[in-house]
Amino acid sequence: MQGSTMQTSLSFELENRKKELFKMAMRGKWKEVVSIYAADSKIHEVKITRSGDTALHVAASDGQEDVVEQLVEIISRGGLVHAEEVLLTKNERGNTPLHIAASMESVKMCSCIAMVKPSLIGAFNNDRETPFFLTALRGKKEAFLCLHKICEPGQGSSYCRRMDGETILHCAIAGDYFDLAFQIIHLYKELVNSVNEHGFTPLHVLASKPSAFKSGSNLRLWNSIIYHCIFVDDLKVEEPSYARESLIKSFKEEKNPNHPENYQSCINFFRLLGNALRIVVYSRDPKKQNKSDAENPEGSNVALNGKKNGKEPTPASEGQHICPSNYSTCIEFVKLIYKSILIVLGLGSNAIMKIREKKEKHKWSVQVMTKLLESTSMYEYEHTGETPQETQKDDGEETKPYEISDGDVQPLTPPNSADSSRSTNTQSTDNQKNSTNRKGGEPERETSEIGNKETAILIAAKNGVTEMVEKILELFPIAIHDMNAEKKNIVLLAVENRQPHVYKLLMKRNILRDSVFRKLDKDGNSALHLAATLGDYKPWLIPGAALQMQWEIKCL
Known part of the structure; x- marks a missing residue:
């Protein structure tokens, strides 16, 4: 009787502490929360x-980095077993505190939690997503690099995929996080040829994103002038954020600021100027450039160049440049002046920043595309789209142009079109159009649109991605003969989907025109037949019926 009374008293006391902890956390009184934990x-x-969060979950979701660090330190005092049990506590969605920290892009929170036990990086939530996967899904590059560094050797690859087969590379490309995708390709090359349960490879995902390329964007005259005046650096392999320090910081990012907040732009200007002068001095003096620090032989080179061993990419390796390599110092000086002006103006106006972001996306998407194609052999290219792993498709089914948003695939067919959705019954033969749609007039979602006859170049041609079409033909000339289930090659698809830029590109190439431009599909339609047919998906990319007809005659 006495033992039962004591147990009731303890549970009552624990319930009171729970309520008190909740109140303190909701009111933002984190010092009291730390005291209760201690x-x-x-x-x-x-x-x-109610969602099953602990105080550590709440602190992480609120971005309280210092509080999370203190709570983890207190938890670790109870021993490794106790710390592992606490840090593996999941809410109703199956997320651990590290899942929350990974979604918040807090390198400090991720490192302090993951360093307790690196295997926490591989904990699954209800969707079988690891904290490592969430960093890519949310586009948190710094947190991704941090967790990759902490991962046990050889374990990172096992944390890269969720239950639907999506990998971190699929998610990074689908979310337009091309700077992160570049790092993933460098660190996990085996993911380049990976497919999800619907047969999509990262290259297919990229081919379905015309807005990620310059060919898919239309800029007005003034915006076009600004676009060409903006300098965008090539993507390079990066180190985790705790191994390098950003030059341009906000006032909040300064650890111990000894200046007023309104002086921050001036501080950033002199910091950038000093770094530029240091780089110029080291680049002029090979002895200083190769001289290593006795205490930190690699650290000095990393600090200056962002890469180990002091190796800096040559202009040829960084991509095509307008000026010769001996003009690099002058170009860097112009870039310095340009960046300085942006800093003085508060990093430029919103319009200029949006144009800069667009140019970054256009340039970096091409870099990612090049890396994907370079890491794919000819044999793998032929089978990547035609026979994806464990994916079967009807011979009579054809891929329509589609968009990918947050990893989901949606066709570009109009909602009220009678033939907007095709039957997904695997027993059906021929290409029959389905006259019934979902309730509410929405088209059926085609998640397995890449069949066993779809290759990346065909999808790129449908979506007007001339950069990918040109690069694939450069690396794999035989790809010009690729056809889908309807026996339509790249020319027929470009004409059918009203992509004149792709057609013009093919006209300029030295190819056998009889076998490519005079190709007939399985219904006997030539390119001229398809051009004269009213498009089910979209008209020519020019206004006016008369001009569209003129384009059709002009192209063919």
């Missing part, structure tokens, strides 16, 4: 919200 280790695993 006083009683039993409270560490207690879930204080």
Whole structure:
């Protein structure tokens, strides 16, 4: 009787502490939360919200980096077993505190939690997503590099895929996080040829994103002038953020600021100027450039060049440049002046920043595309789109132009079109159009649109991605003969989907015109037949019926 009374008293006391902890966390009184955690280790695993979050979950979701660090330190005092149990506590969505920290792009929170036990990086939530996967899904590059550095050797690859087969590379490309995708390709080359359960490879995903390329964007005259005046650096392999320090910081990012907040732009200007002068001096003096630090032989080179061993990419390796390599110092000086002006103006107006972001996306998407194609052999290219792993498709089914948004595939057919959705019954033969749509007039979602006859170049041609079409033909000339299930080659698809730029590109290439331009599909339609047919998907990319007809005659 006495033992039962004591147990009731303890549970009542724990419930009171839980309520108190919840109130302190909701009011933002984190010092009191830390004190409660330090006083009683039993409270560490207690879930204080209806969604099953602990106080550590709440602190991480609120971005309280210092508080999370203190709580993890207190939890670690109870031993490794206790710390692992607490840090593996999941809410109703299956997320651990590290899942939350990874989604917040907090390198500090990710490192302090993951360093307790690196295997926490591989914990699955209800969607079988690891914290490592979430960094790519949310586009958190710094957190991704941090967790990659902490991962046990050889374990990172096992954390890269979720239950639907999507990999971190699929998600990074689908979310337009091309700077992150570039790092993933460098670190996990085996993901280049990976497919999800619908047969999509990262290259297919990229081919379905015309807005990621310059050929898919229309800029007005003034915006076009600004676009060409903006300098965008090539993507390079990066180190985790705690191994390098950003030159341009906000006032909040300064650790111990000894200047007023309104002086921050001036501080950034002199910091950038000093770094530029240091780079110029080291580039002029090979002895200084190759001289290593006795205490940190690699650190000095990393700090200056962002790469180990002091190796800096040559202009040829960085991509095509307008000026010769001996003009690089002058070009860097112009870039310095340009960046300085942007800093003085508060990093430029919103319109200029949007144009800059667009140019970054256009340039970096081409870099990612090049890396994907370079890492794919000819044999793998032929089978990547035609026979994806464990994916079968009807011979009679054809891929329509589609968009990918957040990893989901949606066809570009109009909602009210009677033939907007095709039957997904695997027993059906021929290409029959389905006259019934979902409720509410929405088209059926075609998640397996890349069949066993779809290659990346065909999808790129449909979507007007001339950069990818040109690069694939440069690396794999035999790809000009690729056809889909309808026996339509790249020329027929470009004409059918009203992509004149792709057609013009093919006209300029030295190819056998009889076998490519005079190709007939399985219904006997030539390119001229398809051009004269009213498009089910979209008209020519020019206004007016008369001009569209003129384009059709002009092209063919």
